[in-house]
Amino acid sequence: MARILVVDDEPDAVELVEFNLKSAGYEVVTASDGSEALKKAKACSPDLIVLDLMLPEVDGLEVCKILRRDPATSGIPIIMLTAKAAEIDRVLGLELGADDYITKPFSPRELVLRVKNLMKRDQGKDEKKDRYQLGELVIDVPRHLVTVQGKRVDLTATEFKLLTVLAQRRGRVQSREQLLQDVWQYDNLIDTRTVDTHMRRLREKLGRAARYLDTVRGVGYRCVEN
Amino acid sequence: MARILVVDDEPDAVELVEFNLKSAGYEVVTASDGSEALKKAKACSPDLIVLDLMLPEVDGLEVCKILRRDPATSGIPIIMLTAKAAEIDRVLGLELGADDYITKPFSPRELVLRVKNLMKRDQGKDEKKDRYQLGELVIDVPRHLVTVQGKRVDLTATEFKLLTVLAQRRGRVQSREQLLQDVWQYDNLIDTRTVDTHMRRLREKLGRAARYLDTVRGVGYRCVEN
DNA sequence: CCGGGCTGTCACGAATTCGTAACATCCTTG
DNA sequence: CAAGGATGTTACGAATTCGTGACAGCCCGG
Structure with missing residues (x-):
């Protein structure tokens, strides 16, 4: 094999x-x-x-x-x-x-x-990239930089990681538990609602580009393409 | 079991x-x-x-x-x-x-x-798929998305799970009890008639594609291929 | 030591979703 | 065809879910 x-x-x-x-x-x-x-x-x-x-x-x-x-x-x-x-x-x-x-x-x-x-x-196809682009939203992973319409957006470490994980798994819904795993690294002690709070902060900073972040009620969050 | x-x-x-x-x-x-x-x-x-x-x-x-x-x-x-x-x-x-x-x-x-x-x-490795297709009805599990003739249908978490379980066991009749186990997981306190109500809602949202969901009188429900 | 940014948690309210009862309809059986 | 059970349909209060704002703890630089 x-x-x-x-x-x-x-x-x-x-x-x-x-x-x-x-x-x-x-x-x-x-x-x-x-x-x-x-x-x-x-x-x-x-x-x-x-x-x-x-x-x-x-x-x-x-x-x-x-x-x-x-x-x-x-x-x-x-x-x-x-x-x-x-x-x-x-x-x-x-x-x-x-x-x-x-x-x-x-x-x-x-x-x-x-x-x-x-x-x-x-x-298959699904590879990790250095850079993700969703319309006017650009995520530069190695540089730890996010821009919306070329304008830089300041994200905290957690927010950046959260956004990156969602972008990596673009299209697929991620449960809060899954996100806690991927973003918070196996720290099971954290409340799942914390994800919500960070999503809120992330959305606030992203402004119009927040539309790429879907809430799937009863399931989790999802990054969509357009 | x-x-x-x-x-x-x-x-x-x-x-x-x-x-x-x-x-x-x-x-x-x-x-x-x-x-x-x-x-x-x-x-x-x-x-x-x-x-x-x-x-x-x-x-x-x-x-x-x-x-x-x-x-x-x-x-x-x-x-x-x-x-x-x-x-x-x-x-x-x-x-x-x-x-x-x-x-x-x-x-x-x-x-x-x-x-x-x-x-x-x-x-679950063999049987479970990411995607089920029944004619014009497509169920994309990781994306948590259902489309009928390419048009997106909004389902609640419960409806989605119910549909997915039926699609997974396509062709086989599922009793209400079985569905309660699979969809509602642990909770065995729930009335079996609740399944009927959710089936109704599901059918309503699916429109014509509801024809893939059979009622087997006295037994339960079944997802059919054509 | 102070102050500010970051983080995790909580509480509240709005909106959605859920479970159930009640009634209507359908189907089977005799 | 009548009766009775099973399923479809509807309505509604209860429960859940999520967004939001507030807040306390923490860390770190000044």
């Missing part, structure tokens, strides 16, 4: 991930440090890489960058494992180009789901 | 969980300590396990690990019950691999919801 390279320096972690991925029908290759990872990434040409952020010798971020620079490996989807939610911004940053991330601790099932998701996405 | 193994050393807790799961239509097997849990997990091959963190003899964490190592049980979703929120990290930890957790005290409703969620995730 498909080959996955798993990189982590903790043997237990590797073993668990390996076991679960194999159960899901994938072929698994492992590496325990950065240089080994780079070697195997070229040698085995995996279809996907699960990469721990913290590694001895060569850091996970560094590995990611190098993989992206090399034409032989730059097209391989990477899922980053991070210990802290705070590191996520850097992971998803342009200069790194990880395709997805999971914060530790995570459930193996969750990992398998994301792997499947990325594999599917690989064949 | 589906079998669930409930593991807790407090009889009261077991009883409460058992009662609620049974009310939701599940078959329940119970165990009061770790070794019994392991035995029954293999013997009964449950579809899901609800596992208390603190157990006499073999700790819940240990049980979880062992279950994950054994190929016979590693695929079974596990929901952990923890007394303290602080323990969550360990529960969802990489080396453990629980799929979800609930902190005590919890509402039975919450538990049932999580169980359903995990079950759905498990089996």
Whole structure:
């Protein structure tokens, strides 16, 4: 089926991930440090890489960058494992180009789901972009900049992330729970109504461009195209 | 339907969980300590396990690990019950691999919801689609959008779910009780006649496309292909 | 220490949606 | 065709949902 390279320096972690991925029908290759990872990434040409952020010798971020620079490996989807939610911004940053991330601790099932998701996405169309445009509304992700009719709109970090997530999943309704997951990173303690408040603030700042943000009563919010 | 193994050393807790799961239509097997849990997990091959963190003899964490190592049980979703929120990290930890957790005290409703969620995730892969088409009627699930001859039809959350469930089980008659289970989830207090009213509203909004929704007198409703 | 921006929560009200009862109609059965 | 049950239709009060404004805690720079 498909080959996955798993990189982590903790043997237990590797073993668990390996076991679960194999159960899901994938072929698994492992590496325990950065240089080994780079070697195997070229040698085995995996279809996907699960990469721990913290590694001895060569850091996970560094590995990611190098993989992206090399034409032989730059097209391989990477899922980053991070210990802290705070590191996520850097992971998803342009200069790194990880395709997805999971914060530790995570459930193996969750990992398998994301792997499947990325594999599917690989064949399909739905890719993450640096820039989203909805009519006069432009979202520049790496620059953290939003403009409406060329005029800059100042958004807070949360508002920006919320808008970006909605734009990424354009067309599809996102439940409040889903948004809490994606924007607030697994912080289940937060009230779902908080999403409403941030949507309100976001809409207020976006002015007329707020029309791209739909409320789907009883379900959640959705970003629409026109 | 589906079998669930409930593991807790407090009889009261077991009883409460058992009662609620049974009310939701599940078959329940119970165990009061770790070794019994392991035995029954293999013997009964449950579809899901609800596992208390603190157990006499073999700790819940240990049980979880062992279950994950054994190929016979590693695929079974596990929901952990923890007394303290602080323990969550360990529960969802990489080396453990629980799929979800609930902190005590919890509402039975919450538990049932999580169980359903995990079950759905498990089996829904083949049958469930993002999109259903019945002639001029198109149901786009992720977008939460229904169109008839390309014209958008506004449905409430309940109506949409009802239509989706019927479309998923296309061709097969669904009893009112079944529909209440699938659409209204946990709440079995609702009058079956309520389904009729929602069917009426749904048909009204669908206009001509309502012809895809059959009434099977004395039995229930059915979605037909042509 | 103060002040301001950001964030999460709450409370309130308007609007929608829901569940049920009541009545009307349809269908089956004998 | 009559009777009785099942379903369709309508109306309405209850409950839910969402937008809005207010507010307190937090962090950080001055």
